[in-house]
Amino acid sequence: MCDSHGTPKIRGTMHERYAEILTPEALAFVAKLDGVFAGRRAELLAARRERAREISAGADLDFLPDTEHIRSDAGWQVAAPAPGLERRRCELVAPANRKMAVHALNSDADVWLADLEDSTAPSWDNIIGGQLNLFDAVRGNLTYLAADGAEHAASSQHPTIMMRPRGWHLCEKHISVDGRPISASLVDFGLYFFHNAQRLIENGAGPYFYLPKIESHKEAALWNDVFILAQNQLGIPQGTIRATTLIETLTAAFEMDEILYELRDHSAGLNAGRWDYIFSYVRTFAQRGPEFVLPDRDKVTMTTPFMRAYTDLLVDTCHQRGAHAIGGPAAVNPTRQDEEKRHRALAIVRAEKEREAADGFDGCWAAHTAVIETCQEAYASILGSKPDQRDVRRAVNATAYDLVSLHGTVQTISLEGVRTNVSVALRYLAAWIGGRGAVAIDNLMEDAATVEISRAQLWQWIHHNSQLAEGPQVTRELVERIIDEQMAGLTRGLDDTTSARYQGAREVLTEVALGDYLPGFFTPYAYVRFLIDRPLRMSGPLDPEDLRQSEHVQSVSHAHSAA
Structure with missing residues (x-):
């Protein structure tokens, strides 16, 4: 065939x-x-x-x-x-x-x-x-x-x-x-x-x-x-x-x-x-x-x-x-x-x-x-x-x-908005690392897109030192403090396995939201870190090329017909 x-x-x-x-x-x-x-x-x-x-x-x-x-x-x-x-x-x-x-x-x-x-x-x-x-x-x-x-x-x-x-x-x-x-x-x-x-x-x-x-x-x-x-x-x-x-x-x-x-x-x-x-x-x-x-x-x-x-x-x-x-x-x-x-x-x-x-x-x-x-x-x-x-x-x-204009949109960022993005991202990622991709959070059914919005907004707000409605600017230090606060509350009383998933969630969020580089998606990094069978997992620092191995094709095809 x-x-x-x-x-x-x-x-x-x-x-x-x-x-x-x-x-x-x-x-x-x-x-x-x-x-x-x-x-x-x-x-x-x-x-x-x-x-x-x-x-x-x-x-x-x-x-x-x-x-x-x-x-x-x-x-x-x-x-x-x-x-x-x-x-x-x-x-x-x-x-x-x-x-x-x-x-x-x-x-x-x-x-x-x-x-x-x-x-x-x-x-x-x-x-x-x-x-x-x-x-x-x-x-x-x-x-x-x-x-x-x-x-x-x-x-x-x-x-x-x-x-x-x-x-x-x-x-x-x-x-x-x-x-x-x-x-x-x-x-x-x-x-x-x-x-x-x-x-x-x-x-x-x-x-x-x-x-x-x-x-x-x-x-x-x-x-x-x-x-x-x-x-x-x-x-x-x-x-x-x-x-x-x-x-x-x-x-x-x-x-x-x-x-x-x-x-x-x-x-x-x-x-x-x-x-x-x-x-x-x-x-x-x-x-x-x-x-x-x-x-x-x-x-x-x-x-x-x-x-x-x-x-x-x-x-x-x-x-x-x-x-x-x-x-x-x-x-x-x-x-x-x-x-x-x-x-x-x-x-x-x-x-x-x-x-x-x-x-x-x-x-x-x-x-x-x-x-x-x-x-x-x-x-x-x-x-x-x-x-x-x-x-x-x-x-x-x-x-x-x-299609791109924000004319008429009130661009208000609140401290609660930052907290929500951190909290929802951590909760979803912990479930994702545990094998679940559809997760009920705050009476909403969330999927990977929720994390993508949340972490990309955090990155953009930090990159532009966006000002909060409450006065302070959004900085990496501010977001890290909020992550600390959320982690303390979310992991209180959890067993070791679930706590470890939250630690993994923190690692992913830090990688895809707080770095100098904004990755296109959180999933390639999180996948190779946490979801593939353990002998295949990549360890140590990863750069974008490490996540593009499937694109390393020896002979690039130029045949654009499938006949």
Whole structure:
């Protein structure tokens, strides 16, 4: 089936049933993808870094002049919705662990976004265990044993499954080719597609995906070529794969037409990934002037002008091209609040989702099963019996200035905002080091994006000596004192194992928020320090090149066709 492109080597521990996923044939398929696309991936990641340097040096973001013909051509459309994706009013995003998978498949969501990315801590067990759970789910064999001994099974009538692989910037250290860690994106996509694509088609749906952390249409084009090659290799008709692209980076917001165009035969629309988008705004302009400094993160909402411009443009772009526009997550976790607070939380969700639907979105995300009904009702109040509102068009004229401007935004930073960023980051990171990627904190379901916003804001505030509403400036010394205070409170009375996780969380936060250099993401460093199997962990001081080993491709491929 596959030509030889280097022999993949499993470096992670083989546990029960792992051999069902890590078969020689599946690994050869992944190696084929790596052999064709690893060099191009490395080039695009290098281009990301170069563009980031240019923006930091003062280059302005704007719509691309050399793709204006794509934006101005009203004649092209993306493919019609695929089977099982006609209605997407509420999509539940949840990790692919066994318990959450059963709950997701028994829910009233239209789609289960089985997440191997931000809501999964990417340990070897979580990644391959997640693949096993998806393997069983697709075949109707998914069950889990509850603490009380009761066995729960997934319903035969369940939401459509979409899978989110890890982003292009991440590697999988437990599988190598020619001694080089392999792309995490290709591992996640390749194993899932190889084992499940045909069965999903037989079940009446297909292999559907969410694409995270895209920063340009060229990265979308790379995914499209991966899809073409994968379908060719397994004899699956072209266009069977469908993928929704998360617009969660600032640069991608300027290339939404182009991203849809590159993926048009495989596109399932765009999603407004708001938390990551806010993080991307901070990261993109972290070294620019104070005019780009955001206030406390809870003050940046979907009605903040630059966020409003981005979402309005996303909906208009999607509907012009016949694509679904999917809104952001309802992150409230109302299950452990008293009844009055629970109803108040659900009322907030309802108002948010009604506004979203009124703005033209075709559906939204939910981060907890407890809010699915509210999301469904909110969208029904606007859409009625229609499956979507792709026929709705509004006059939108979002300029490049609108997409980046903080005009009218009160840029107030408070001491409580600094404390919140430190506290939430430490709590999430401690759970992440312990293997959990979806964490309930202060009645919100948080994922990795929460840490990214929090630590990037801390770095930016320190870099610009931003002044607090209370008077003092934000300095490294101030943040370190707050970390000390938070650590003392958070670790009081904990056992040694949990305390050690908090110490690891402090190490990660110090590395990615308090140094001279702002890393693109916290995950590469934290992954090699804490989540990979112990014999493979990197020790001692690490520099960025240590974290880019998967990009050290001996012979960079320039073959941009997957035929």
